[in-house]
Amino acid sequence: MTAITETFRPPAAGPGDLPMAAGISQPPSGFDRLVDRSTRGFAWTFAAGTIVLLSFIVYEIGLASIPAVKHHGLSLITSGSWDVNKEYFGLRWPILGTIYSSVIALLIAGVFGVAIAVFLSQNFIPRRMEIVFKNIVELLAAIPSVVYGLWGIFVVIPLLRPPANALASHLGGWFPFLSGRLSGPGMLPAALVLAIMVLPTISAISYDSLISVNPKIKEAAYGLGATRWEAILKVILPTASTGIFGSIILGFGRAMGETMALAMLLGNVNHFSVSLLSPGNTLAALIANDFPEAAPAELDVLLFAGMTLLAITLLVNVLGALVIQFANRGRGGR
Amino acid sequence: MNTSTLKMADTVKALADTASPGQKHRQHEVVIDCNIKELYYGKFKAVRDTRIPIQKNTITAFIGPSGCGKSTALRCINRMNDLVHGFRFDGHVHYRGVDMYGKKVDPVTVRRHIGMVFQQPNPFHMSIFNNVAFGLRLNRYKGNLHAQVERSLRGAALWDEVKDKLKSSGLSLSGGQQQRLCIARAIATEPEVLLMDEPCSALDPIATRRVEELMVELKARFTIAIVTHNLQQAARVADKTGFMFVDTSKGGRTGYLVEFDDTKKIFQDPAQEATKQYIRGEFS
Amino acid sequence: MTCVITPQHMPESAPSLSSKAFDRNLGSPRTLVSWVLSLVACMLTVMACVPLFSVLIMLIWRGGTRLVQGGISVFTALPPSAMMKHGGGFGNALVGTLTMVGIASAIAVPFGVLAAIFLAEYGARSRFGTAVRFSAKIMTGLPSILAGVFAYASVVALTGGFSAVAGGVALSVLMIPIVMLTAEEAIKMVPQRMKEAAIGMGCTRAQVIWKIIVPTALPGILTGVMLAVARAAGETAPLIFTALASNYSWAIDHRQPFIHLMKPTASMAVFIYNSAGKPQDNLIELAWAASLVLVVMVLIFNIGGQLLSRRSRPAR
Numbered sequence: 001m002t003a004i005t006e007t008f009r010p011p012a013a014g015p016g017d018l019p020m021a022a023g024i025s026q027p028p029s030g031f032d033r034l035v036d037r038s039t040r041g042f043a044w045t046f047a048a049g050t051i052v053l054l055s056f057i058v059y060e061i062g063l064a065s066i067p068a069v070k071h072h073g074l075s076l077i078t079s080g081s082w083d084v085n086k087e088y089f090g091l092r093w094p095i096l097g098t099i100y101s102s103v104i105a106l107l108i109a110g111v112f113g114v115a116i117a118v119f120l121s122q123n124f125i126p127r128r129m130e131i132v133f134k135n136i137v138e139l140l141a142a143i144p145s146v147v148y149g150l151w152g153i154f155v156v157i158p159l160l161r162p163p164a165n166a167l168a169s170h171l172g173g174w175f176p177f178l179s180g181r182l183s184g185p186g187m188l189p190a191a192l193v194l195a196i197m198v199l200p201t202i203s204a205i206s207y208d209s210l211i212s213v214n215p216k217i218k219e220a221a222y223g224l225g226a227t228r229w230e231a232i233l234k235v236i237l238p239t240a241s242t243g244i245f246g247s248i249i250l251g252f253g254r255a256m257g258e259t260m261a262l263a264m265l266l267g268n269v270n271h272f273s274v275s276l277l278s279p280g281n282t283l284a285a286l287i288a289n290d291f292p293e294a295a296p297a298e299l300d301v302l303l304f305a306g307m308t309l310l311a312i313t314l315l316v317n318v319l320g321a322l323v324i325q326f327a328n329r330g331r332g333g334r
Numbered sequence: 335m336n337t338s339t340l341k342m343a344d345t346v347k348a349l350a351d352t353a354s355p356g357q358k359h360r361q362h363e364v365v366i367d368c369n370i371k372e373l374y375y376g377k378f379k380a381v382r383d384t385r386i387p388i389q390k391n392t393i394t395a396f397i398g399p400s401g402c403g404k405s406t407a408l409r410c411i412n413r414m415n416d417l418v419h420g421f422r423f424d425g426h427v428h429y430r431g432v433d434m435y436g437k438k439v440d441p442v443t444v445r446r447h448i449g450m451v452f453q454q455p456n457p458f459h460m461s462i463f464n465n466v467a468f469g470l471r472l473n474r475y476k477g478n479l480h481a482q483v484e485r486s487l488r489g490a491a492l493w494d495e496v497k498d499k500l501k502s503s504g505l506s507l508s509g510g511q512q513q514r515l516c517i518a519r520a521i522a523t524e525p526e527v528l529l530m531d532e533p534c535s536a537l538d539p540i541a542t543r544r545v546e547e548l549m550v551e552l553k554a555r556f557t558i559a560i561v562t563h564n565l566q567q568a569a570r571v572a573d574k575t576g577f578m579f580v581d582t583s584k585g586g587r588t589g590y591l592v593e594f595d596d597t598k599k600i601f602q603d604p605a606q607e608a609t610k611q612y613i614r615g616e617f618s
Numbered sequence: 619m620t621c622v623i624t625p626q627h628m629p630e631s632a633p634s635l636s637s638k639a640f641d642r643n644l645g646s647p648r649t650l651v652s653w654v655l656s657l658v659a660c661m662l663t664v665m666a667c668v669p670l671f672s673v674l675i676m677l678i679w680r681g682g683t684r685l686v687q688g689g690i691s692v693f694t695a696l697p698p699s700a701m702m703k704h705g706g707g708f709g710n711a712l713v714g715t716l717t718m719v720g721i722a723s724a725i726a727v728p729f730g731v732l733a734a735i736f737l738a739e740y741g742a743r744s745r746f747g748t749a750v751r752f753s754a755k756i757m758t759g760l761p762s763i764l765a766g767v768f769a770y771a772s773v774v775a776l777t778g779g780f781s782a783v784a785g786g787v788a789l790s791v792l793m794i795p796i797v798m799l800t801a802e803e804a805i806k807m808v809p810q811r812m813k814e815a816a817i818g819m820g821c822t823r824a825q826v827i828w829k830i831i832v833p834t835a836l837p838g839i840l841t842g843v844m845l846a847v848a849r850a851a852g853e854t855a856p857l858i859f860t861a862l863a864s865n866y867s868w869a870i871d872h873r874q875p876f877i878h879l880m881k882p883t884a885s886m887a888v889f890i891y892n893s894a895g896k897p898q899d900n901l902i903e904l905a906w907a908a909s910l911v912l913v914v915m916v917l918i919f920n921i922g923g924q925l926l927s928r929r930s931r932p933a934r
Contacts (some may be wrong), residue, residue: 010874023524023526024447024469024470024473024523024524025446026438026484026523027442027446028446028822032820032824035828036823036825038741039823039824040823043732043733043735043736043740044714044732044740044741045735045740046729046732047733047746047750048750049883050744050753050754050757050798052790054753054756054757056768056772057765057791059701060768060771060772061764061767061768083661102880112662112666115658116659120675123657124660133667136670137666137667139668139917142852143670143852143916144851144887145762145852145855146887146909146910147673147852147909147912149894150890150909151672154676155672155676163845170856199666203666213726227649227651227652228652228656229651229652240671256761256766257759257761258761259762259854259855260887278821284855287767288858291858306764309763312815313761317759317760320759322755417817442821443639443820446820450818452811452814452815452818454811456809456814456815458812458815458816458834459833459834460833468829516815520819523819570842575845577764
């Protein structure tokens with residue numbers, strides 16, 4: 001029995017043995033066969049290259065972070081001091097700042113993002129308007145981070161200062177979130193701008209999840225007499241919840257990795273306060289702000305900070321991708 | 335089976351005969367000997383015991399109910415089944431004495447010598463001219479490209495309709511025209527054998543009629559094997575017909591050849607009971 | 619036989635319905651809550667659009683006025699020194715951005731397209747293909763600054779200094795996953811029957827790919843490239859690590875007619891970043907102008923890419 005499982009394998013000896021005459025049909029030329037083999041080779045190489053590249057990135061960054069670990073040990077993560085001259089470095093506050101800013105941004109972006117996704121997917125407005133709004137929200141993601149930073153400095157901070165300080169003077173005593181004064185860069189404007197940047201991710205993926213809810217489920221809910229929002233809150237959202245959850249995880253990952261806007265709006269202060277009005281720092285902003293002028297000692301620490309950031313974001317991104325894949329498979333696979 | 339259809343079949347055949355009387359003795363030359371002993375897709379036995387000789391300058395039809403393996407058998411001839419995961423084949427397909435499944439044979443070369451027209455018209459996303467010229471360029475045709483393209487389009491009875499718009503997209507034609515374009519594309523390289531897998535099933539009756547007439551014209555230059563689920567079509571155009579059926583005896587669905595003979599004999603006086611029942615329309 | 623139903627034979631009848639039983643009741647809590655929620659959702663959506671317009675308006679206002687004031691010199695001159703109250707431009711930054719995005723594209727497009735061909739054609743159902751696709755998806759979430767750190771640790775360390783090439787490599791890391799995943803989708807959309815026709819005509823696998831699949835999928839592939847370019851053009855952080863340049867010179871070696879690829883190179887994004895914190899008004903106005911130009915470039919590629927794919931695909 002001839003087992004044929006491989007297609008297009010060129011025979012070992014020259015073109016096929018067909019004695020048919022002449023006529024127009026020719027076997028593939030040597031050049032054609034070369035192109036065939038090369039295409040296959042290159043395609044495979046670059047595909048493998050993707051995995052290699054990702055591994056190489058992790059490897060290089062990890063390697064670069066070793067000197068700092070050798071020198072400072074565990075204090076790199078636990079210590080809160082940062083003195084360039086004395087070479088005391090601790091990433092505790094930037095790490096906390098990364099998580100804090102991302103959580104706040106996510107709270108805002110999560111609410112907005114899911115609400116927008118619901119509003120645009122459940123036939124509230126004519127289809128044409130849905131498309132317009134969807135495009136506008138997606139364009140939010142296209143604006144470069146540095147432009148958001150510029151806008152943040154000259155529009156958001158001046159706008160926020162009066163109301164924030166007013167709130168602080170009245171409520172600062174009761175809510176530690178509002179203590180202090182917003183004099184310039186701070187957590188509040190930074191987190192707001194961060195939320196704007198992360199919003200499109202959450203909104204787009206949640207939208208996809210909501211759209212792919214089986215119409216029959218929607219019909220069933222309406223058929224039982226649910227109001228629009230009862231159907232949404234009790235039936236549709238729960239069905240799409242895995243995808244929405246995945247979008248939030250991915251949004252979290254994006255928020256933690258965001259650099260420029262935070263570098264320009266947070267103030268690059270290696271101190272952490274729960275107050276939204278005080279400046280702070282994140283890992284990414286720290287690296288971006290300090291790198292140009294960094295002495296070798298600090299440079300090593302920055303590279304270590306990079307590795308920390310890589311570890312955190314890789315974890316979150318893998319988690320998010322898995323959740324979304326799980327959500328996709330749940331509704332029938334791609 | 336009404337007699338008028340059979341009469342038409344007779345007339346058409348008579349016409350073809352008179353067209354080239356000298357070729358009559360060559361009509362018996364078997365160009366392709368397709369012998370399928372066993373054909374598997376993975377663990378699924380799709381076809382067994384099907385032997386169909388295809389003679390030069392004839393139209394051979396495979397008929398039978400759906401799922402009986404006629405397309406599978408046809409696709410064995412130009413090795414299109416190789417693309418299916420888990421395909422295994424015991425038997426041989428001899429093209430002028432050479433086994434198409436020989437160890438040294440390259441399927442790509444096989445397909446260059448045997449043309450195929452599919453059920454759904456599938457012209458490329460290119461101009462009409464480039465569609466027809468595709469095979470010529472693929473084979474590095476050294477002759478006059480324009481002349482050969484025209485000849486093919488004429489051969490497919492499409493030239494008059496498209497001669498002024500050769501640059502427009504192949505997809506801008508109607509369904510029937512697209513299928514004739516696919517036929518023109520297939521015959522441009524003048525393969526000896528043309529395989530057609532239900533070429534008319536996606537077409538309306540008028541387009542079907544045109545393609546059937548075309549097939550009969552082409553018979554003079556090419557050897558044609560078609561798969562059809564339309565009995566009348568087989569009666570109209572085919573010289574030889576093979577009837578395939580499904581064997582469910584062992585719990586699977588395996589196709590096999592029930593009977594193979596001159597079309598006239600299959601339709602008027604079949605030897606097997608199953609054939610008789612199928613012709614009479616007792617199942618489809 | 620007729621059946622007469624008289625009142626005393628009628629079965630216990632259902633409670634009668636008033637004609638108003640089915641009317642809308644705006645006062646009922648269920649309806650009210652639904653209305654309020656719809657309003658809230660609508661307001662949130664509108665609020666989310668405000669930042670975009672705010673940014674665009676600021677760009678056009680402050681950036682536009684500076685552009686109009688400065689004219690062409692904005693595109694050709696070097697950044698102003700501390701003394702210059704007027705004049706100057708971001709010519710070197712513009713050239714630098716175009717150069718580095720060009721280098722990044724030259725790396726990312728072949729890489730991404732060929733990998734996509736593998737994913738869609740050769741390795742469609744293999745576990746290896748799944749692993750490759752997963753890696754690409756992870757890479758789309760890689761913080762851009764880490765792309766810069768990677769290029770720093772590899773290219774800059776190797777070549778000994780900052781350069782446009784290092785910047786291009788960092789940007790390509792960000793572009794590759796976008797090009798790859800979009801191209802894969804585009805290739806998968808080529809109808810199976812078109813591929814079958816090509817195979818039936820005796821095309822080798824590579825011929826099916828290059829003569830039929832890629833030309834047919836080209837609009838979608840181009841979309842991926844344009845979206846990737848839009849992203850790369852706007853990135854700052856990777857370039858801080860790889861191409862950090864002084865604002866006061868072109869990256870042009872006077873001994874050579876071309877831009878020197880191995881020297882530190884300015885870029886629009888880094889220019890904006892550096893200028894935003896400086897006390898000079900002139901520089902800040904220029905930063906707005908540069909932002910306007912950058913956003914226009916980015917939006918053209920972004921929107922253009924999406925239009926391209928929508929034109930050649932059937933509507934959803």
